[in-house]
Amino acid sequence: MSVIDIRGLTKSYGPGKGIFDLTLQIPRGEVFGYLGPNGSGKTTTIRHLLGFLNADSGSCSIGGLDCRTQAAQLHHSLGYLPGEIAFFDEMRGSEYLRFLAHMRGLRTCPRERELLDRFQLDPSGRIRRMSKGMKQKLGLVAAFMHDPEILVLDEPTSGLDPLMQQAFVELILAEKARGKTILMSSHSFEEIEKTCSRVGILHAGHLSALVDVADLQASRRRVYAVSFDREEDKQAFLAEELDIAGDYSLRVDVAVTGSLQAFTRALSRHPIAGLDVVNQRLEDIFIGYYGGHAS
Amino acid sequence: MSKTLFNKNWKSGWKLLMAFAAILTMYIAIIIGMFDPADAEMMSRLAGLKFSKNLLAAFGFETIDPSLTGFIASYLYGFLMPGLPMVYTVIMGNKLVSSLVDRGVMAGILMGPVTRRRVALTQAVYLVVTLAVLILYVTVLGLLISAQRFPGLLNVPAFLRMNVGLLALHLALAGISFFFSCLFNQTGASLALGAGIPTVFLLLRMLLNSSPRLKLLRYGTIFSLYSAADIALGKPWLLPTAALCAIALVLFAGGVVVFDKKDLPL
Numbered sequence: 256m257s258v259i260d261i262r263g264l265t266k267s268y269g270p271g272k273g274i275f276d277l278t279l280q281i282p283r284g285e286v287f288g289y290l291g292p293n294g295s296g297k298t299t300t301i302r303h304l305l306g307f308l309n310a311d312s313g314s315c316s317i318g319g320l321d322c323r324t325q326a327a328q329l330h331h332s333l334g335y336l337p338g339e340i341a342f343f344d345e346m347r348g349s350e351y352l353r354f355l356a357h358m359r360g361l362r363t364c365p366r367e368r369e370l371l372d373r374f375q376l377d378p379s380g381r382i383r384r385m386s387k388g389m390k391q392k393l394g395l396v397a398a399f400m401h402d403p404e405i406l407v408l409d410e411p412t413s414g415l416d417p418l419m420q421q422a423f424v425e426l427i428l429a430e431k432a433r434g435k436t437i438l439m440s441s442h443s444f445e446e447i448e449k450t451c452s453r454v455g456i457l458h459a460g461h462l463s464a465l466v467d468v469a470d471l472q473a474s475r476r477r478v479y480a481v482s483f484d485r486e487e488d489k490q491a492f493l494a495e496e497l498d499i500a501g502d503y504s505l506r507v508d509v510a511v512t513g514s515l516q517a518f519t520r521a522l523s524r525h526p527i528a529g530l531d532v533v534n535q536r537l538e539d540i541f542i543g544y545y546g547g548h549a550s
Numbered sequence: 551m552s553k554t555l556f557n558k559n560w561k562s563g564w565k566l567l568m569a570f571a572a573i574l575t576m577y578i579a580i581i582i583g584m585f586d587p588a589d590a591e592m593m594s595r596l597a598g599l600k601f602s603k604n605l606l607a608a609f610g611f612e613t614i615d616p617s618l619t620g621f622i623a624s625y626l627y628g629f630l631m632p633g634l635p636m637v638y639t640v641i642m643g644n645k646l647v648s649s650l651v652d653r654g655v656m657a658g659i660l661m662g663p664v665t666r667r668r669v670a671l672t673q674a675v676y677l678v679v680t681l682a683v684l685i686l687y688v689t690v691l692g693l694l695i696s697a698q699r700f701p702g703l704l705n706v707p708a709f710l711r712m713n714v715g716l717l718a719l720h721l722a723l724a725g726i727s728f729f730f731s732c733l734f735n736q737t738g739a740s741l742a743l744g745a746g747i748p749t750v751f752l753l754l755r756m757l758l759n760s761s762p763r764l765k766l767l768r769y770g771t772i773f774s775l776y777s778a779a780d781i782a783l784g785k786p787w788l789l790p791t792a793a794l795c796a797i798a799l800v801l802f803a804g805g806v807v808v809f810d811k812k813d814l815p816l
Binding site for chain 2: 302305306307308309326327328330331333334335337339340341342343345351354355356357359360397
């Protein structure tokens with residue numbers, strides 16, 4: 256049975272802006288990755304799930320409760336991390352967490368201490384003085400501290416350093432093991448790859464693909480930068496039967512989809528100065544998946 | 551009503567309330583102290599300071615009734631008491647809803663198990679309660695200072711009626727600020743109308759005071775529903791006061807409903 260149930264959800268902010276006839280079901284216990292470039296409608300979807308927006312048409316519900324009309328009841332078992340996070344700046348971090356606990360009718364939150372330790376956050380300072388990363392951690396603690404069954408996280412790792420991103424991934428995996436249902440948006444494929452079992456790709460407000468992460472990894476197009484000491488070496492390498500994605504002075508970018516074998520064999524035949532993975536934009540990653548027709 | 555949210559409002563808002571209480575204390579003490587039972591023609595002395603008669607009239611500084619009650623009605627309740635708490639109302643009205651949405655803080659409040667109605671209602675109650683406390687304070691202070699400086703001179707029932715009317719006026723003004731605070735997601739828009747409309751009403755009242763010939767303006771401002779000087783003279787006051795309360799009720803209820811229905815960019 257699906258916990259998060261979005262049916263024909265439409266909210267238009269003009270042509271190509273908003274979300275259009277979005278249908279998506281997320282079963283209990285699934286960690287679902289919601290991917291898409293900026294402005295594709297991820298946050299708009301999430302705002303509907305939280306009951307902040309009125310749909311033009313369609314509906315969405317969580318655990319059988321309508322997201323808009325039964326929001327208050329539904330929020331008992333929901334944790335939310337906003338994309339653009341904001342706090343009462345004049346409060347201390349710990350005051351804010353207490354405020355949220357009291358708003359939930361709780362005296363203390365069962366997991367607050369553990370989460371603060373996990374993210375190595377000292378909440379005693381004024382929120383105004385906190386860095387972007389600290390605020391993000393505070394937002395994460397606020398989302399998880401009442402131990403909700405369902406979590407909706409909008410770009411949860413933005414502002415976190417790699418160590419904390421790893422701490423976040425571990426937290427998600429632990430929650431997944433405890434049977435939580437999680438929807439998280441991201442534009443980082445790496446983060447989704449490590450945590451999610453299924454991914455929805457949003458493009459201009461339309462759900463353009465629903466993919467199992469395992470399939471996506473198999474068909475993923477990776478780009479490697481191969482560098483050389485001499486121009487002759489590079490010219491010789493270019494003669495290999497490879498998918499050349501870019502040709503620079505002493506560097507060649509090679510795109511590889513699926514098996515790496517042909518590429519590693521070619522590498523072994525030439526004197527190579529260096530090898531690097533090229534950080535790719537989300538669209539590039541999915542070129543492989545769409546068969547080169549992502550637009 | 552959410553007690554937690556109410557307490558949070560108090561924690562970040564009590565200083566503003568105290569500041570207004572302090573300013574009003576100063577004015578009340580000074581102006582009541584200026585009353586001279588032997589010389590009711592304060593106007594002539596002020597006119598001696600080369601203020602134009604029209605300008606003084608704009609601020610309601612006209613002695614219609616030479617008694618202490620009439621004096622307080624003109625010099626305190628003509629302009630200062632309607633004007634100053636209005637500034638509090640405008641600031642607070644905007645702070646309580648629109649500013650929280652604009653800053654994104656509202657997301658933290660609404661992600662809890664609380665309905666929008668309850669949140670908006672809490673904010674409305676906070677505004678009404680603090681306003682009532684402020685007016686109650688002003689009333690008690692006026693009674694005390696009058697009793698101490700001029701024992702027995704104040705017409706207490708008339709003074710109390712003046713303050714009840716004043717509270718009704720401020721509730722109506724607060725309703726305006728609150729409604730637009732609920733309607734708009736941007737502080738700019740909320741302030742433009744939530745502060746703009748009450749200010750225009752006040753300016754119209756001042757214009758009307760200084761040029762009584764512009765009679766039609768009477769219908770352009772809700773300040774026409776409150777005149778402390780008239781109340782001091784014993785003119786009918788219940789109907790306009792009830793009208794102000796009705797305006798307040800409609801605007802506050804409207805604000806809550808609008809906030810419940812609208813799209814929130816959180």
